[in-house]
Amino acid sequence: MKKMLSSLGSLVAMLLSVSLLTACGAAGSNAPGGGEADSVKVGVLAPLTGANAEFGKGFEVAMTMAMEEVNAAGGINGKTLELVFQDSKGDAKESSDLCRQYVDNEDIVAVLGDFTSTACMADAPIVKEAEMAILSPTASNPAFTEMNDCTFGIIGKQDADSRYYAHYVLQEYAGVDNVGIIYIESDWGNAAMSNFVDEAGKIGLNIVEMASFVQDEKDFSSIITKMKAANPDHIAIMDQGATSQIINQIRTSGWDVSLSTNGPGTSQQLIDLCGENCEGLLLTTPFFFDPENEKEMAWRDEFTERAGFAPTVHSVNAYDCALLISEAIRQCGDDITRENVRDKLAAIDFSGGLTGQIKFDETGSLDRRYIICEIVDGEYVKRAGFDYPEQVAAGK
Known part of the structure; x- marks a missing residue:
């Protein structure tokens, strides 16, 4: 209720x-x-x-x-x-x-x-x-x-998204052991971070450093220096608007650490702004265009x-x-x-759009499932489907 x-x-x-x-x-x-x-x-x-x-x-x-x-x-x-x-x-x-x-x-x-x-x-x-x-x-x-x-x-719900991100994107798919987190100070960013941290603790994913920033921040050099000193094997970026700047500044600093993001989805602008700097970037999305669906x-x-x-x-x-x-x-x-x-x-039960059935729970939200995408040669490529958690459970 x-x-x-x-x-x-x-x-x-x-x-x-x-x-x-x-x-x-x-x-x-x-x-x-x-x-x-x-x-x-x-x-x-x-x-x-x-x-x-x-x-x-x-x-x-x-x-x-x-x-x-x-x-x-x-x-x-x-x-x-x-x-x-x-x-x-x-x-x-x-x-x-x-x-x-x-x-x-x-x-x-x-x-x-x-x-x-x-x-x-x-x-x-x-x-x-x-x-x-x-x-x-x-x-x-x-x-x-x-x-x-x-x-x-x-x-x-952000709690489900962040938990999937920590468990299935980083630990299961990418094999990350030690991660650094860069997140925006906002209601969304704090929820993303806290749920990620909670799930990481449950599955044994080691968080070696965390750093936050505020909206419209432009210079991430001090955060990047802090992250480098902690020596993670992966950086998780939680934001929508500043992701491209963070990625570009990480790469121009000479750091080739692997990267993922939770927030911008399959944004073409991200690819346009980052170019080769975002090659290999991992992310989740609850929707991906099917080339076979006219x-x-x-x-x-x-x-x-x-x-x-x-x-x-x-x-x-x-x-x-x-x-x-x-x-x-x-x-x-x-x-x-x-x-x-x-x-x-x-009370609605609606399936007339693109994202599947919409039927709200008692809080006015939905349970969504996620796929994993990667940027390869300047394009988003699906790497794992909606059934990936079941595949992991089955040892596939």
Whole structure:
């Protein structure tokens, strides 16, 4: 059972944010309250600028694709779906200010986003005041969905991800004995680190050094020096936005230690920014495009053409979230209220997207499984499938 725990931004700030965003087509809007009376409006919070802009842009492109599909198929109960995009910049305060704008706008029936767990956790008490659902494609700190009965996330739980990372990626697949951890100081980063450390203790994976950094940090030389002195045979990087900088600075320091990451998923931007420096990088993802699946590959090609970069699991989840909230609204019939949308979302059983069945547990989260990927010759290659834990147990 979920825990029942339960300022508007200035007009100038709102107008500036509206003017800076590009239009998302006739059915979309970039300002609360925009659009026609026969539309159903859902607010979106995403880091369209800043360190996590690749992921925010992925949200925008993927959700717009979903919105266009819904509307092309007749909309929702005779109404068009309208997504209202706002730039949170990856900042928790900015996100909560924009979330407050959505709450105060009676036309908004639900919120999609934000990207980081920290931002989502700042938004959770605000949506609870209005009994309005917030559905994040990417927030994986389990504390987020446990905050109240309005919080939902589809990427899975960070505790399961981090434990899989320590056990199956590093110990079983890579054969790591001694690891150094570099992680971001955030709600997500602290959860990733603590669950990794806990699992490492249980399986006998030796952590020789740990170091944290704050968002927007640029110089990692002192952390790298500290790690080198501990002499690990592997470095685990837990972050989304600074991973490429850390990798590049490790390699330019002359250190050829093996690397893995938990956070950015199969990001094309990571490969573009790191080049040969990220060859051999290991990572996990709960979704990987199957070259034999025509639907998945067609979606991937369209997204890439629109965005200018290939999608990650974060973009795929964003697409599924837009379809998911549309289905919850459709199930409301003529009684489309915030509370009703929230209740329909909590009870939903949905398989109409790309990531498989979505059926929330009592905390508003999902159990996901993971595959292992490696960067080889500038491309992501699947190294172990969803059944890898069973293979390990069977001694294969």
